[in-house]
Amino acid sequence: MRPRDLTMIESAVVAAPRPSHPHRLIVGALVLSIVPLAGWATVRHLDGAERSHELAATVPQPVRPGYARSERCEACHPSQYHSWHRGYHRTMTQYASPESVRGDFADVTLDGGGYEVHLSRRGDDFLVQMIDPLWQYQVDNGQHQVAPGEAPPRVERRVSMVTGSHHMQAYWVPSNEGNSQLSLPFTYLFDDKRWVPRGDVFLHPPDERHPEQVWNVGCIRCHTTAGQPLALGGGWKIESKVAELGIACEACHGPAEAHVAANQNPLRRYWQHLRGGGDPTIVNPARLSPARGSEVCGQCHSLTDVSQDIELGEGKTYVPGDELEKTMPLLRPLRSTPALQRHGAEDPLYLQGYFWADGTIRVSSRDYSAMIESKCMTGNKLWCGSCHSLHESDPVNLLAGDKQADAGCLQCHAAIGGAGSAHTHHRSDSVGSRCDNCHMPHTVYGLLKGIRNHRIDSPKVTGTSGGSERPNACNLCHVDRSLGWTAQQLAQWYRQPAPAGLADMADDTPAAIDWLLSGDAVLRAIAAWQFGWDGAQRAAPVNAAVPYLVVALNDPYAAVRYVAGHSLQAILPGARFDYLAAPEARLRAAQDILRGWLAQHPQTEHDAAAIDARIKRLLEKRDNTDVRAME
Amino acid sequence: MAKRPPGTKPPASEQARSEAEAPAPAASARSRETEDDPLIRRHLAFGWWSLTVFTALGLLLEAGHGLKLGWYLDVSNATRRLSFTLGHAHGTLLGVLNLAFAFSLRHAKMSAVAAARASFALRAVTVLLPLGFLVGGVAFYAGDPGFAIVLVPPSGALLVVALAMIARGFSSRR
Numbered sequence: 001m002r003p004r005d006l007t008m009i010e011s012a013v014v015a016a017p018r019p020s021h022p023h024r025l026i027v028g029a030l031v032l033s034i035v036p037l038a039g040w041a042t043v044r045h046l047d048g049a050e051r052s053h054e055l056a057a058t059v060p061q062p063v064r065p066g067y068a069r070s071e072r073c074e075a076c077h078p079s080q081y082h083s084w085h086r087g088y089h090r091t092m093t094q095y096a097s098p099e100s101v102r103g104d105f106a107d108v109t110l111d112g113g114g115y116e117v118h119l120s121r122r123g124d125d126f127l128v129q130m131i132d133p134l135w136q137y138q139v140d141n142g143q144h145q146v147a148p149g150e151a152p153p154r155v156e157r158r159v160s161m162v163t164g165s166h167h168m169q170a171y172w173v174p175s176n177e178g179n180s181q182l183s184l185p186f187t188y189l190f191d192d193k194r195w196v197p198r199g200d201v202f203l204h205p206p207d208e209r210h211p212e213q214v215w216n217v218g219c220i221r222c223h224t225t226a227g228q229p230l231a232l233g234g235g236w237k238i239e240s241k242v243a244e245l246g247i248a249c250e251a252c253h254g255p256a257e258a259h260v261a262a263n264q265n266p267l268r269r270y271w272q273h274l275r276g277g278g279d280p281t282i283v284n285p286a287r288l289s290p291a292r293g294s295e296v297c298g299q300c301h302s303l304t305d306v307s308q309d310i311e312l313g314e315g316k317t318y319v320p321g322d323e324l325e326k327t328m329p330l331l332r333p334l335r336s337t338p339a340l341q342r343h344g345a346e347d348p349l350y351l352q353g354y355f356w357a358d359g360t361i362r363v364s365s366r367d368y369s370a371m372i373e374s375k376c377m378t379g380n381k382l383w384c385g386s387c388h389s390l391h392e393s394d395p396v397n398l399l400a401g402d403k404q405a406d407a408g409c410l411q412c413h414a415a416i417g418g419a420g421s422a423h424t425h426h427r428s429d430s431v432g433s434r435c436d437n438c439h440m441p442h443t444v445y446g447l448l449k450g451i452r453n454h455r456i457d458s459p460k461v462t463g464t465s466g467g468s469e470r471p472n473a474c475n476l477c478h479v480d481r482s483l484g485w486t487a488q489q490l491a492q493w494y495r496q497p498a499p500a501g502l503a504d505m506a507d508d509t510p511a512a513i514d515w516l517l518s519g520d521a522v523l524r525a526i527a528a529w530q531f532g533w534d535g536a537q538r539a540a541p542v543n544a545a546v547p548y549l550v551v552a553l554n555d556p557y558a559a560v561r562y563v564a565g566h567s568l569q570a571i572l573p574g575a576r577f578d579y580l581a582a583p584e585a586r587l588r589a590a591q592d593i594l595r596g597w598l599a600q601h602p603q604t605e606h607d608a609a610a611i612d613a614r615i616k617r618l619l620e621k622r623d624n625t626d627v628r629a630m631e
Numbered sequence: 632m633a634k635r636p637p638g639t640k641p642p643a644s645e646q647a648r649s650e651a652e653a654p655a656p657a658a659s660a661r662s663r664e665t666e667d668d669p670l671i672r673r674h675l676a677f678g679w680w681s682l683t684v685f686t687a688l689g690l691l692l693e694a695g696h697g698l699k700l701g702w703y704l705d706v707s708n709a710t711r712r713l714s715f716t717l718g719h720a721h722g723t724l725l726g727v728l729n730l731a732f733a734f735s736l737r738h739a740k741m742s743a744v745a746a747a748r749a750s751f752a753l754r755a756v757t758v759l760l761p762l763g764f765l766v767g768g769v770a771f772y773a774g775d776p777g778f779a780i781v782l783v784p785p786s787g788a789l790l791v792v793a794l795a796m797i798a799r800g801f802s803s804r805r
Contacts, residue, residue, distance in 0.1 A: 075774055076773055076774030076775070077773050077774055078706055078707070078709040078710065078773070078774055079705075079706055079707030079708075079709070079773065080773070082706040082707075083706075266775075269772075269775055270775070270778065273772045273775065273778075
């Protein structure tokens with residue numbers, strides 16, 4: 001290219017029109033992009049503010065004076081805060097949010113238990129279209145008579161709070177009267193990844209419709225920190241208050257505002273460090289006496305007589321360190337009290353649901369009620385913290401890191417630990433040599449499973465079986481053995497006299513099968529769970545129980561069917577069964593499972609008649625007493 | 632000793648000697664113009680060594696992250712982690728501050744006594760402030776560092792005093 005051409009090109013470039021003020025273009029572009037963004041942000045902010053205002057008006061708020069709330073504890077107690085934060089006490093009740101809600105809200109329609117709801121999600125809100133829960137509650141409780149032709153009013157509600165984060169999650173919606181919360185009539189099961197009618201996760205009479213529940217007058221007592229129902233004003237203008245949702249630091253350590261204020265002084269803090277010992281401005285359950293320390297857990301993990309003021313008014317006045325019995329007397333069948341007699345007279349099913357015939361608690365989350373009936377308590381050494389730790393443990397069972405396996409028991413019973421098999425009469429590496437399997441078997445029902453009973457005692461065969469008789473530890477592991485066999489072993493090993501009432505020592509019916517089919521609903525659920533338990537599966541040929549578990553698949557109690565189905569799946573991994581299907585479908589599924597099992601075990605055909613006869617006999621003597629075991 | 636041309640300032644070493652001998656330090660306030668000044672050399676050495684030590688400590692802390700050392704990283708050791716991080720950060724920055732002091736000292740119009748005091752304060756702070764954090768992080772009480780943390784507040788105050796003295800040296804019109 002010649003120099004002249006270059007000059008021409010340069011001239012052309014110079015002559016080309018250029019934007020005279022390029023910075024104006026940039027500013028214009030910025031304005032054009034910022035204005036809509038600012039508008040969007042403003043609308044979002046206003047929406048958020050409106051939403052926050054609405055939530056504050058319809059959901060209980062953390063407003064109790066004297067309480068500092070857990071986030072203020074973190075600065076000085078980071079380790080304790082984080083160990084609490086990862087646990088399940090914190091999440092016992094939470095505000096509904098994308099972080100807390102675990103159920104499926106992707107445009108789901110649920111129909112069951114007499115309820116129909118539609119679940120959906122809009123942004124961070126979880127919505128329910130349902131019959132007005134307040135109308136439903138009032139109808140259920142006779143406060144509203146449905147007029148002829150009156151259609152149940154349907155409403156859309158925003159889910160306000162959630163309960164649970166471990167096995168299942170329950171949901172609450174505002175009644176829009178004060179800040180009372182009513183239950184979503186469906187619960188989400190995590191393991192099964194499915195919604196089920198709320199009533200079908202509890203043991204309650206099968207023909208009884210699970211009623212709407214009011215969170216403010218029951219759950220608030222133990223699923224929050226320092227909850228106050230404040231529902232005595234009459235009507236539905238409930239204005240409950242809490243120190244914090246969930247079970248937070250101050251539930252166990254007491255109100256901490258004074259403690260926080262006092263310890264803002266660094267000199268005081270370092271004086272405390274130097275001096276050692278406890279800080280008088282706060283309660284440390286580990287520094288209380290064993291009895292007082294256990295009561296801190298017992299304020300919720302027990303069955304107590306609750307006054308009207310606690311139930312509906314100012315809430316619990318108990319604070320950690322107090323004597324629990326002064327404000328919340330325990331209901332202990334082994335010590336008849338006026339409160340116990342009153343409850344028994346008002347509703348016989350109430351106590352029967354909660355206790356075995358021998359007075360031992362049998363419903364979950366009442367471990368303190370069980371523990372205080374233990375012989376171990378007489379030494380005034382045992383307390384909850386002997387084995388458990390809220391802060392140095394696995395959140396699942398809260399067993400302290402150094403109290404795993406037998407270590408908890410061996411703190412006091414080292415000599416027995418030294419005796420080994422001479423004491424247990426089992427191989428030292430077997431499940432029969434673990435202290436808890438014999439002394440704390442799974443004789444508590446809750447959360448659709450068996451749970452260890454905290455009444456620590458030794459296995460014993462009583463003269464009767466079935467009904468609400470507490471099952472013994474031996475037959476919960478040796479699920480193929482009879483009561484007579486166990487009585488003989490206990491007599492031989494521990495010189496335990498055979499019970500006089502055990503009429504037929506020669507009856508070879510496995511006790512666990514007997515309990516599974518003839519017990520009351522709690523006993524049936526616990527027996528059904530046992531066949532799927534790893535310990536029993538290692539100790540006994542659980543496969544032989546399949547025909548009996550198949551019968552339990554059609555138990556009238558949904559929860560028993562659920563547990564039996566899961567145990568069957570543990571034995572026969574391919575077994576498919578929906579415990580909520582229609583009776584005919586359940587029957588077909590049960591027959592299919594049995595057919596498949598018989599094909600694999602043709603020799604059982606020879607025993608079919610005997611098995612049938614046994615099933616018939618056990619079903620005939622079934623304890624059909626209504627059971628309501630509310631966890 | 633070589634003769635100085637009229638109107639020029641004496642070398643810093645000579646100046647320091649004369650200041651040490653002089654009874655009236657205020658009268659001897661003058662700028663330092665040579666790097667042979669022992670105060671400057673002292674702070675250069677102190678600053679670079681501080682940087683070496685606290686950078687090496689930073690390397691150890693990074694290793695703590697890399698090796699996921701629970702003793703350093705666990706939530707229960709959050710106070711230790713914070714204390715060590717603060718010790719490392721303060722030590723490094725104070726090392727840089729010593730270098731800045733050395734490099735800028737020649738422009739300051741400080742009396743020898745004021746310079747010596749600022750120098751002492753700065754070096755003391757460079758040792759004590761990180762030490763308070765580091766030792767306080769070894770043994771601690773939940774959210775509170777150990778008792779060595781008592782070194783930190785007076786060290787912080789001393790640092791403020793030293794900085795004010797240095798700033799005053801640069802503000803002086805004398």
